[in-house]
């Protein structure tokens with residue numbers, strides 16, 4: 318199939334950007350979306366032009382690097398599918414495809430379709446860990462984990478930190494990401510001791526990074542490639558609320 322691509326090109330964070338039109342010819346239905354872009358880039362390189370910069374790493378839905386808004390929807394709008402798992406069979410011959418970077422103040426553009434998502438790393442650094450004493454490794458079965466808690470924590474831990482939830486949110490809120498990262502630790506017995514402090518620290522770092530507030534539109538859940546549930550936001554709000562109350566009454 319042949320496609321017309323309108324791709325956002327931007328030299329760096331401070332330069333103005335614009336859509337540039339490219340023709341993608343003889344695209345195979347079995348190609349992934351990123352392979353199609355690789356072929357376009359090979360053509361640009363062969364002509365001595367600057368290739369289109371875009372992020373990817375694992376190309377199998379694990380790392381969270383791929384980050385394209387395709388025809389207005391982060392990851393292209395196929396349920397539970399990251400950009401790297403999207404195949405060209407979902408497009409039609411002759412179709413025009415718009416490709417943009419994540420757009421959020423907290424994710425500044427580095428070049429073309431590549432954004433700086435280190436704000437997520439700083440949120441994790443603020444509380445996305447369990448403190449342990451140094452010494453020998455504890456026995457694996459020393460802390461029994463109830464089955465429900467293990468399964469729910471695993472669901473939250475599936476978040477790959479891609480940022481699609483932010484990109485689709487009209488408020489550029491990172492609540493689904495932060496809720497997933499808080500919940501996967503707070504649900505486990507090992508995470509209980511620090512659960513209120515964790516929720517407070519990570520939410521406060523999220524606010525410092527310039528992400529917007531959550532107004533529960535649910536758009537994040539729809540585009541999330543790991544189908545992280547909005548219910549984790551409710552869980553995090555509870556931990557945050559109790560933590561804030563304790564802070565006010567006990568100063569801790």
Ligand code: SF4
Pocket residue numbers: 475476477478479480481482483493494497537540541542543544545
């Ligand atoms: S919650 Fe979903 S959309 Fe948001 S960062 Fe995690 S995997 Fe990506």
Ligand code: FES
Pocket residue numbers: 372373374375376377378379380381382383399400401402477
């Ligand atoms: S490239 Fe790793 S999730 Fe898409």
